[in-house]
Amino acid sequence: xxxxQAGALTATQIxxxxxxxxxxxxxxxxxxxxxxxxHALTATQLNAITTTDLNALNAANFTATQVxxxxxxTIDxxxxxxxGALTATxxxxxxxxxxxxxxxxxxxAxxxxQAGALTATQIxxxxxxxxxxxxxxxxxxxxxxxxHALTATQLNAVTTTLNALNAANLTATQAxxxxxxTIQxxxxxxxGALSATxxxxxxxxxxxxxxxxxxxAxxxxQAGALTATQIxxxxxxxxxxxxxxxxxxxxxxxxHALTATQLNGITTTDLNALNAADLTATQAxxxxxxTVExxxxxxVGALxxxxxxxxxxxxxxxxxxxxxxAxxxxQAAALTATQLxxxxxxxxxxxxxxxxxxxxxxxxDGLTTTQLNAITTTDLxxxxxxxxxxxxxxxxxxxxxSNLTTTQGNALxxxxxxxxxxxxxxxxxxxxx
Numbered sequence: 001x002x003x004x005q006a007g008a009l010t011a012t013q014i015x016x017x018x019x020x021x022x023x024x025x026x027x028x029x030x031x032x033x034x035x036x037x038x039h040a041l042t043a044t045q046l047n048a049i050t051t052t053d054l055n056a057l058n059a060a061n062f063t064a065t066q067v068x069x070x071x072x073x074t075i076d077x078x079x080x081x082x083x084g085a086l087t088a089t090x091x092x093x094x095x096x097x098x099x100x101x102x103x104x105x106x107x108x109a110x111x112x113x114q115a116g117a118l119t120a121t122q123i124x125x126x127x128x129x130x131x132x133x134x135x136x137x138x139x140x141x142x143x144x145x146x147x148h149a150l151t152a153t154q155l156n157a158v159t160t161t162l163n164a165l166n167a168a169n170l171t172a173t174q175a176x177x178x179x180x181x182t183i184q185x186x187x188x189x190x191x192g193a194l195s196a197t198x199x200x201x202x203x204x205x206x207x208x209x210x211x212x213x214x215x216x217a218x219x220x221x222q223a224g225a226l227t228a229t230q231i232x233x234x235x236x237x238x239x240x241x242x243x244x245x246x247x248x249x250x251x252x253x254x255x256h257a258l259t260a261t262q263l264n265g266i267t268t269t270d271l272n273a274l275n276a277a278d279l280t281a282t283q284a285x286x287x288x289x290x291t292v293e294x295x296x297x298x299x300v301g302a303l304x305x306x307x308x309x310x311x312x313x314x315x316x317x318x319x320x321x322x323x324x325x326a327x328x329x330x331q332a333a334a335l336t337a338t339q340l341x342x343x344x345x346x347x348x349x350x351x352x353x354x355x356x357x358x359x360x361x362x363x364x365d366g367l368t369t370t371q372l373n374a375i376t377t378t379d380l381x382x383x384x385x386x387x388x389x390x391x392x393x394x395x396x397x398x399x400x401x402s403n404l405t406t407t408q409g410n411a412l413x414x415x416x417x418x419x420x421x422x423x424x425x426x427x428x429x430x431x432x433x
Contacts, residue, residue: 003032011040019048027056035061043069051077060085064093075101084109088117096125104133112141120149128157136164144169152177159185168193172201180209192217196225204233212241220249228257236265244273252278260286268294277302281310292318301326305334313342321350329358337366345374353382361387369395377403386411394419398427406432 006029014037022030022045030053033041038061046054047070054074059082067090075098083106091114099107099122107115107130115138123146131139131154139161142150147169155162155170156179167190175198183206191214199222207215207230215223223246231254239247239262247270250258255278263271263283271291276299284307292315300323308316308331316324316339324332332355340348340363348356348371356379364387372380372392380400385393385408393416401409401424409432420428 006032009037011036014040015042015045017045019045022049023053025053027052030056031058033057033061039063039066041066047071047074055079055082057082058085059083059090060087062086062090064090066090066093067098068093068095070098072097072101078106080106080109086114088113091117092119092122094122096122096127096130100127100130102130102133104135107133108135108138110138115141116143116146118146120145123149124151124154126154128154131158132161134161136161139164140166142166142169148174150174156182163187163190165190166193167191167198168195170194170198172198175199175201175206176203178202178206180205183209186214188214188217194222196221199225200227200230202230204230204238208233208235208238210238210241212243215241216243216246218246223249224251224254226254228253231257232259232262234262236262239266240270242270244269247273248275250274250278256280256283258283264288264291272296272299274299275302276300276307277304279303279307281306284308284310284315285312287311287315289314289318295323297323297326300324303331305330308334309336309339311339313339313347317343317347319347319350324350325352325355327355332358333360333363335363337363339366340364341366341368341371343371345371345376348375349379351379353378356382357384359383359387364388364392367392373397373400381405381408383408384411386413386416388416390415390419394421396424398423401427402431404431 006025014033038058041057043066046057046066054077059078067086075094080103083102091110099118115134123142131150142165147166148171150165152174155165155174156177159182162182162185167186175194183202188211191210199218207226223242231250255275258274260283263274263279264287271294276295284303292311297320300319308327316335332351340359364383369392372388373396380403385404393412401420409428412428417425417428
């Protein structure tokens with residue numbers, strides 16, 4: 001038959017031919033089948049004909065339905081020219097298993113349009129070998145949809161081509177599934193391209209696997225994406241990988257997530273970078289005296305009233321007179337009776353006379369008679385003794401009473417005087433005349 005005669009075969013006739021009948025056509029005639037005739041071939045026919053006959057066909061005429069039914073043996077039998085001729089529509093019809101059957105030479109011969117035709121389902125079903133068969137250029141050119149389809153299992157396995165991927169396309173779910181080995185294998189360019197949403201998906205261990213260079217390359221938006229859970233789970237080393245600028249820019253929620261263990265474990269440089277105004281009472285209660293002593297005067301001055309109330313007596317006692325005296329009225333008024341009652345006379349001496357004189361009745365109730373009898377005369381004379389309880393006044397030594405100012409002696413209430421012993425009254429009378 002000439003071309004006209006062979007071209008007269010209808011789609012119905014073609015679809016009904018046995019593999020033997022198809023084999024009776026010459027390879028030239030098979031190669032000259034029209035698009036309509038080629039579309040009529042069934043997957044059963046294509047899987048059954050000889051390799052010679054299969055290779056004679058123009059693969060550009062294959063449909064997505066036809067290739068979807070091909071066996072891996074048939075796929076393997078296609079020539080590089082045939083796989084290179086597959087249209088984008090046809091490629092989208094291949095199964096992941098069929099794509100796995102293609103060689104790196106065949107896959108890498110695909111142009112951008114062909115490689116871009118791979119669906120999310122196909123991508124997600126590819127073996128790591130098949131992914132490795134794609135060129136680094138093709139991997140880097142994966143669309144957002146294609147990149148999103150990659151599973152954490154695939155990403156953790158493609159170590160040799162991992163760096164070809166555009167990390168800006170990774171999702172939070174993918175990030176959450178990455179091993180520390182995979183994260184450490186990412187380039188600085190890739191970690192720098194991570195979106196804020198993706199960063200929020202990492203585990204604390206994942207963040208800890210990043211280097212100081214990688215973390216410090218993050219902009220404010222990226223660093224600000226770290227969640228409270230991530231922050232709380234970071235080791236002191238990982239925290240130290242953040243720059244002092246980044247530590248100082250932690251949001252209130254991020255700063256609140258820091259544990260006392262972390263605060264006590266980081267370096268003084270890192271500690272001093274933090275905005276102390278964001279510290280909580282719970283965090284303050286867990287600080288060691290060494291950590292409190294390492295705070296700068298600026299940081300101590302920035303502590304909120306509620307945070308100050310959380311400090312232990314030892315913590316308050318670790319502050320210098322300069323730091324304590326820099327507190328405003330609200331801050332000093334936040335000190336609790338328990339804190340004041342636990343202070344040494346030296347620590348009490350760090351307060352200014354104005355601050356001591358402004359102590360409320362509740363605050364003064366925390367002072368023990370031991371403290372009152374031991375503080376310096378200057379500190380004693382700064383107190384508003386009318387606010388002392390009768391039990392406190394009753395415990396004052398005669399020396400302490402003698403050290404009061406005349407104004408203080410005259411300020412004692414009737415209730416306070418009534419609890420004084422004869423020796424104390426004598427000392428008071430000598431004081432006020």
